[in-house]
Amino acid sequence: MSTRIGVITFPGTLDDVDASRAVRYAGAEPVALWHGDHDLQEVDAVVVPGGFSYGDYLRAGAIASLAPIMREVVEGAAKGLPVLGICNGFQILCEAGLLPGALTRNEKLHFVCRDQKLRVENADTAWTSGFTRDEEILVPVKNAEGRFVAAPDTLKALEAEGRVVFRYVGGNPNGSAADIAGVASENGRVVGLMPHPEHAIDLLTGPSEQGLGLFTSVLGTLAGAPAA
Amino acid sequence: MDVMPKPEILDVQGQAVSRALTRIGVSGIEVRQGKHFELEVDDSVDDETLHRIAGDLLANPVIEDWTVTRV
Numbered sequence: 001m002s003t004r005i006g007v008i009t010f011p012g013t014l015d016d017v018d019a020s021r022a023v024r025y026a027g028a029e030p031v032a033l034w035h036g037d038h039d040l041q042e043v044d045a046v047v048v049p050g051g052f053s054y055g056d057y058l059r060a061g062a063i064a065s066l067a068p069i070m071r072e073v074v075e076g077a078a079k080g081l082p083v084l085g086i087c088n089g090f091q092i093l094c095e096a097g098l099l100p101g102a103l104t105r106n107e108k109l110h111f112v113c114r115d116q117k118l119r120v121e122n123a124d125t126a127w128t129s130g131f132t133r134d135e136e137i138l139v140p141v142k143n144a145e146g147r148f149v150a151a152p153d154t155l156k157a158l159e160a161e162g163r164v165v166f167r168y169v170g171g172n173p174n175g176s177a178a179d180i181a182g183v184a185s186e187n188g189r190v191v192g193l194m195p196h197p198e199h200a201i202d203l204l205t206g207p208s209e210q211g212l213g214l215f216t217s218v219l220g221t222l223a224g225a226p227a228a
Numbered sequence: 229m230d231v232m233p234k235p236e237i238l239d240v241q242g243q244a245v246s247r248a249l250t251r252i253g254v255s256g257i258e259v260r261q262g263k264h265f266e267l268e269v270d271d272s273v274d275d276e277t278l279h280r281i282a283g284d285l286l287a288n289p290v291i292e293d294w295t296v297t298r299v
Contacts, residue, residue, distance in 0.1 A: 062288070102291045149290070
């Protein structure tokens, strides 16, 4: 039976279709999850895709973090369910308390949309196990609120514990602290990043195929260890 | 409830407003931008509840502070 990976759709989500396609390219079965449901449909992992859930009202990700499906995701994550948050999904995971820090308005206030080089700083998380440390990947970044901030103590702890998963290389697009593009939970099962690996899985439409590595990584992780 | 970015958080929107002020001939003023919420509540709603509303939803304690004022 193939691995089933849930992709959540909130009102205002944009990248659920590309995320589902990436799951399929990686060789897994994408399962559509609806924000209003309390049902994860027994998926093996969850992707929280990008977009503008609830129109970014209040704060980006704030209202989505309280949606019924997110309560299930938080409970699942506590039991080791791998969760990947991309862009608005990263913002949602921070607002839900699954990841530390917060994403704020870009330093120069502009919506930045470009192909961005990232360095894989931690190749031991559930979503990066297929990469090698210090490997560089090229994926699109597109956001207006991608500037990662956290308290100084939190930043110190993230660095010390190797929980910075991706760092911007060749220019920081938004003023993120320490060029941080993505971080992981303590157990490395929950990962969030602002850039969009799901848009870099096919040279027809993306700058590389390197984004696929996150999706194949989680398949490797799931195959290597029985779900908690 | 007033929600403001913490003092140590770079408020880029406030900075942009400050710069725009110079265009109407006002200089030397630093603006910080936040949010104001008006909640109609019964007198029985205690301060603890109001602060829980602020801390759990209206503000993000990682980046924002809040004040509660009853009027």
